[in-house]
Amino acid sequence: MGKSSYWWIIPIIFIVLGVFYPLFNLLVFSGGINFNVLSENKNIIIFTIKQAFISSFLTMIFGLPGAYLVARTRMNKFFKSIFRVLSSVPFVLPGITVSMGFLLAFGKNGLLTNLLSFFGYKERILFTFTAVILGHVFYNFPLFIRIVGETWEKIDGSIIEAGKIDGANNLKILFLLELPNLLPSILKAFSLTYVYTFTSFSIVLILGGIKYSTIEVSIYMYTRILFDFKSALTLAIFQMLLISIFAYFVNFRKQDFQSGKTIKEKFPMWGFIYLILVILFVFVPLSYSLFSGFLTYGGGFGLDNFKRLYSLKLSQFIGTDIKSLIYYSLLLPAISTFIVIFLSTIASYYSVKGKRLDYILIIPAAVSPVTIAFSYILMRFSPLNSLILIYSLISLPIVYSFIESGWRTLNHELEEAALLDGANFWKLNMKIRFPLIKYHLFTAAVYAFTIVLGEMSATITISEPPISTFSIAIYRLLSSRRIPEARALNTIYSFIVFLLFGFIEYLRNLNEKRI
């Protein structure tokens, strides 16, 4: 890669051909831009920008202590694993599962409502701005735990030791030695959170009550209710530009990262308070979400939904047989995960070397998958190609961010030494680089796979038989009002996500034992 230094063009071309060119076609089709729509949606635009900023800021405040605890303290190994797995899951849960979890946790008889009122807090949280923020923190705090946490674990313990010898206290070490090293990863997680909260749709509508609305809601209205593609596209492009400009400025590069084995501090007292907060505001709604599959019609609890699902002729709902459902549900995510890891590895390599790519690589997350899907329909891409393209695009920003944070932890000295020893490009990657960032890679791959598996809107818009996936089955069940069966299937999906993250954790523990 060192010699042919134009490889970075591959991910750029991918985005140009996969996003810009199709959107341009859609623009031509709909007859240009309608600037009026911006002033008409002024309040919604301002609210969207504001809530995304507040949400991401608070997610960061809430996420960083968690990243520290996981990376730098001596936590009980078992609990650490559980914490890491649980805190990875929310990000990929289906919207309806999350909102159900929140409705139950913060609802009239929810555990959290009772607990808060026990401590004298009687205000209703649901259907307020606070609920929107809590929902967003819940969804995105995994980004900080994972992206920042994985990087934090790589900070060389010896610089911290050196700082201590020089008489610096922990706070000084944190601000002067660790944070500068972590800043690129923190900003990465921050930008991603910003994009995802900016384009948030259901959380804002469901948890916010009646007062709040985002740009994405207006885009939906223009495309799906009014069929005014011109206005929809104007808003979509505007949203894309705002986010891209944001990502351009919110990034920071620092060349040297001292990587090594980090030192683990004693688990601090405040850590317990923090854990209690995480349990209350993340794990409690999460468990409610997961167990919503066991919530039966009319408010009971039991295995009824699963029995219903089992006895249902599922093939009726998926338009094909179970075999091809499983085939496509594995094949499509696998192919796109492979593509996206390939593209992200290249892009992030150059980004670490100093090429500004963030503001382009983040764009796929700033356009809703349905808009891209419509542009592909216009261009007559085949369903299979469309899906693979869209799947690779939607997971690109997050996979890129993970791998970039990984590349950043690599020691240049180590690489130079290896090159001097005569290691070639392949050897360098396979023997030195990839093993060092393997948890960044694994996490990225699991996210890519599960995001794709759970993607619903574009999948529905595009799929034709024989292509049928897991999320189509869920959608079809929901749309024919088989709510109990859909809940059961969502719970199954959530457990698959758990298993995958659990598997990474298992590998990690296995590996640590060996060392």
Next chain:
Amino acid sequence: MKKVLILIFVLVIILIFSNEITIYTYDSFVSGIGQKVIPIFEKMYGCKVNLLSFGDAGAVLSRLILEKQEPKADVVIGLDQALLEKAIDYDILEKYTPININLLKYKELYNEYGTPYDYGSIAIVYNKEVVKNPPKSFEDLLKPEYKGKIVVEDPRTSSTGLSFLLWTIAVYKEKYLDFWKKFKNNILSITPGWDEAFEMLESGEADIMVSYATDGAYSFYYYNSIKYVPIILSEGAFVQVEYASIIKNTKNKELAKRFLEFLLMDFFQKEVPLNQWMFPVTNVELPEAFKYVPEIDKILEIDASIYEDLERILKEWAKVVIGG
């Protein structure tokens, strides 16, 4: 003799017409009634039907608009009054009146661009375990006792929500915003779609939601109990009619015409109640579960020009209710 004639008729049709037809529709049609009726149609005309779905009816119309230059579909099933108007505006439909149109029970459902195949009414649904004194009219919905108990779907994202907004227009005419100004104080939350509103009812957060008149029948049929009871408010019902239409420039026009006629036949109509959870448009017998559907005494009409004006209406609505 009659049988022989029918046989000859069918044979002639098989010989004359191409034997494949592509139909676009919404998802629940494919997983529901489609499974029952499509094989019958295929057998009748010795043809192959490609029944494709891409989400809800709105998504299907978006797709048809995008494919306008080179349509792939021959027939679209599932456009309601609002979507049908849009489709006519975009000039993607072909006029056709089925030869068996006289089977139609209500002549007012007729539209030259679409064959109506079922209809149903929007309703207010309440949890009977909690709401002891359910609202009976729109004015009742404004009572302080329902404050924070009602959940409504967003008309900007949900067809159920849009139908409810149209219902209020049918009742209050140009004064509908006055109703919403007061009504918003009683609304707990506005959800993006029907599913989320139902989840609110299920989790006990809300006690009343906007849904369909057949909800009681559905729940009786599947769960043998009715916890959520539908009511049609006393001002009159707002009826959503679903249409099927022929796509302009289709190459399989004859078969498409036969399909629209098929929709009015008993083969299709008798499957409507328990699959679509809507009312059939011809005189077929209703199943037992439908006795739990509230009677429709009066059907409210709205002017077709309202559909042309949806953008303004939704914006006004958003200004009053959301404030933006």
